Amino acid sequence: MMFDWNAYQAQIQKTLAELARVSPDILRVYRLLGDAGAKTGHLDAKTRELIALDVAVTVNAGAALIYSTRVLDAVHAKEPTA
Numbered sequence: 001m002m003f004d005w006n007a008y009q010a011q012i013q014k015t016l017a018e019l020a021r022v023s024p025d026i027l028r029v030y031r032l033l034g035d036a037g038a039k040t041g042h043l044d045a046k047t048r049e050l051i052a053l054d055v056a057v058t059v060n061a062g063a064a065l066i067y068s069t070r071v072l073d074a075v076h077a078k079e080p081t082a
Helices: 005-022 024-040 045-059 061-078
Strands: none
Touching: 005 024, 005 061, 024 045, 024 061, 045 061
């Protein structure tokens, strides 16, 4: 079975929006980290993204953000339906 990455990305974006409403500081700080590298102009956007991917895989900063969306999904799955 193939994983539907487009649907997964849409789900993550929806849940990140909810996370931003519940805890805006988390996303604000995450964005500050990403924007800090762009201000120097030493590396182009593609290189910064590749480095960010490498760091996310080895240090799990980016993964922690995505796992936060999975936690919210799990909470919603356990909520009683109306």
